[in-house]
Amino acid sequence: MVIVGAGAFGASLAWQLARDGVSVTLVDQFEPGDARATSGGETRLIRSGHGADSEYTASARRARTLWRELEAECGEELYVECGVTWFARAEDGWEAATMRVLAAQGIPFERLAPDEGNRLFPSWSSAGLAFLLHEPEAGVLRAQKAVRALARRAAAHGAAVVRSRARPEGAAVRLGDGRTLEADAVVWACGAWLGRLFPELAPIASTRQELYFFAGGSAWAARGVPAFVDYDHAVYGTADVDGLGVKAASDHDGPPLDPDAPLPTPGADGEARVRAILAERFPALAAAPLAGAKSCRYELTPDGHFLAAPHPEHPSAWLLGGGSGHGFKHGPAIAERLAVALRGGAPMPARFGLCERAPGRSVRTAGGSRSTVLREARPASSAPGARD
Numbered sequence: 225m226v227i228v229g230a231g232a233f234g235a236s237l238a239w240q241l242a243r244d245g246v247s248v249t250l251v252d253q254f255e256p257g258d259a260r261a262t263s264g265g266e267t268r269l270i271r272s273g274h275g276a277d278s279e280y281t282a283s284a285r286r287a288r289t290l291w292r293e294l295e296a297e298c299g300e301e302l303y304v305e306c307g308v309t310w311f312a313r314a315e316d317g318w319e320a321a322t323m324r325v326l327a328a329q330g331i332p333f334e335r336l337a338p339d340e341g342n343r344l345f346p347s348w349s350s351a352g353l354a355f356l357l358h359e360p361e362a363g364v365l366r367a368q369k370a371v372r373a374l375a376r377r378a379a380a381h382g383a384a385v386v387r388s389r390a391r392p393e394g395a396a397v398r399l400g401d402g403r404t405l406e407a408d409a410v411v412w413a414c415g416a417w418l419g420r421l422f423p424e425l426a427p428i429a430s431t432r433q434e435l436y437f438f439a440g441g442s443a444w445a446a447r448g449v450p451a452f453v454d455y456d457h458a459v460y461g462t463a464d465v466d467g468l469g470v471k472a473a474s475d476h477d478g479p480p481l482d483p484d485a486p487l488p489t490p491g492a493d494g495e496a497r498v499r500a501i502l503a504e505r506f507p508a509l510a511a512a513p514l515a516g517a518k519s520c521r522y523e524l525t526p527d528g529h530f531l532a533a534p535h536p537e538h539p540s541a542w543l544l545g546g547g548s549g550h551g552f553k554h555g556p557a558i559a560e561r562l563a564v565a566l567r568g569g570a571p572m573p574a575r576f577g578l579c580e581r582a583p584g585r586s587v588r589t590a591g592g593s594r595s596t597v598l599r600e601a602r603p604a605s606s607a608p609g610a611r612d
C-alpha cells in the first residue's frame with residue numbers, strides 16, 4: 225500500500241494499516257506536521273456535535289477513541305479534553321438538532337442557560353443567546369503533534385516514510401527522484417494539492433484562512449476553559465492552549481490561495497473583525513494584546529463533505545481528502561472506514577464519492593459563494609452581503 229500525503233487523513237491511514245500488519249509506504253513532500261499542510265496547525269477542535277448529521281457525529285465520537293489509542297501508544301497528551309461550548313442563538317437551530325443526535329447516540333452534553341457561561345469562561349456576556357450546548361468530552365487536539373505521532377507510530381509499526389514530491393502515473397506513483405512505486409492500492413491524501421493532482425476529478429478549492437491569538441491572561445490558560453463555537457456567526461476558538469493565547473477565527477471562506485503559495489501574514493482587517501465578535505462574548509478580551517496571527521489553507525469541496533473514492537480509471541488508486549474545515553478530528557475514523565473498504569468490506573459513504581457536488585448552502589462570504597454547512601462554524605444567513 226502506498227499513501228501519498230502524511231496529513232491527518234493519510235498519516236491516520238498509514239498508522240491504522242501498519243499496525244494491522246499491512247506493508248505501507250507513506251510519502252510526503254514535507255516532514256509530517258509541516259505548517260504548509262493543513263494538518264500542521266497547533267490546535268484543532270474535536271467535537272461530536274454535527275447538527276442533525278448522525279454519521280459525522282458517530283465518526284467524530286469514534287475518532288475520539290482512536291485519538292486516545294494513539295495517545296496511549298505514543299505516551300503524549302494530544303487531546304486536551306476541555307469541552308466545547310456552542311453558543312445557541314435560537315431555540316431550534318443547529319444546536320437543538322445536535323442535542324437530539326447526541327442524545328440518541330449516548331454522547332454526553334449539557335444544555336445550559338446563557339448566564340451559566342459565567343462559570344465556564346473567565347469573561348462572559350450572554351447577549352443574544354438562547355442557550356448553551358456544552359460537550360464536556362469534546363476539546364482540542366494538538367494537531368501538529370498528533371500528525372507527527374501518527375507518522376512516527378506508523379513507522380514504528382513498520383511503515384516506510386519517504387520524503388518526496390509525487391505525481392500519479394496511471395495507477396502508480398512517480399516520485400521526485402524518478403522512481404515508480406506500484407502497490408495493490410495507492411491512496412492520494414494530498415490535502416489542498418488534490419485538486420491540482422486530479423483536476424478533472426477532485427473538486428477541491430484551496431482558500432486562505434486566518435487565525436488570531438490574543439493574550440487574555442492566566443485565567444484563559446486554566447485547564448478547564450472550554451473551546452467554543454458560535455455556529456450562526458461563523459466564529460470558533462479555544463482558550464489559551466500551550467501558551468498560544470486565546471485563539472479565534474472566522475469560518476467564512478477566505479480568498480483562493482494556491483497550495484504552493486507562501487502563507488501570507490494576516491491583515492489588520494481580519495483581526496479587527498474577529499476581535500469585535502470575540503469582545504461581544506468575552507468583554508475582557510476587547511483590548512487584549514494580539515499574541516499572534518497566522519494563515520492556513522482550507523481544502524474545500526463544494527458541499528463540505530469529504531472525498532474518499534476510487535479513481536474511475538484506476539480503481540486501485542483512491543482519492544482521500546476534502547476536509548473542508550472540519551476534517552482533522554475525523555482523520556483516524558475515516559481512515560478506519562477506508563481500511564475496511566480497501567479490504568472489500570463496507571463501502572465508503574456515497575456522499576464522499578466523485579459525484580457531482582452541489583453547494584449545500586450558498587452564502588456570501590469574503591471569498592464568494594460556497595457551502596459552509598459542516599465546518600467548525602457557519603455563517604448565519606444565506607443572504608448575500610449579510611456578513612463580512
Ligand SMILES: Cc1cc2nc3c(=O)[nH]c(=O)nc-3n(C[C@H](O)[C@H](O)[C@H](O)COP(=O)(O)OP(=O)(O)OC[C@H]3O[C@@H](n4cnc5c(N)ncnc54)[C@H](O)[C@@H]3O)c2cc1C
Nearest residue numbers: 229231232233253262263269390415417547550551552553
Ligand atoms: C484554520 C483552520 C482551522 C481548522 N480547524 C479545524 C478544527 O477545529 N477541527 C477539525 O476537525 N478540522 C479543522 N480544520 C480542517 C483540518 O485541519 C483539515 O481538514 C485536515 O487537516 C486536512 O488533512 P489532510 O490530511 O486532508 O490534508 P493536509 O494536512 O494538507 O495533508 C496533505 C499532505 O499531502 C502532502 N502532499 C500534497 N501533495 C503531495 C505530493 N504531490 N507529493 C507528496 N506529498 C504531497 C502535503 O505535503 C501534506 O502533508 C481546520 C483547517 C484550517 C485551515
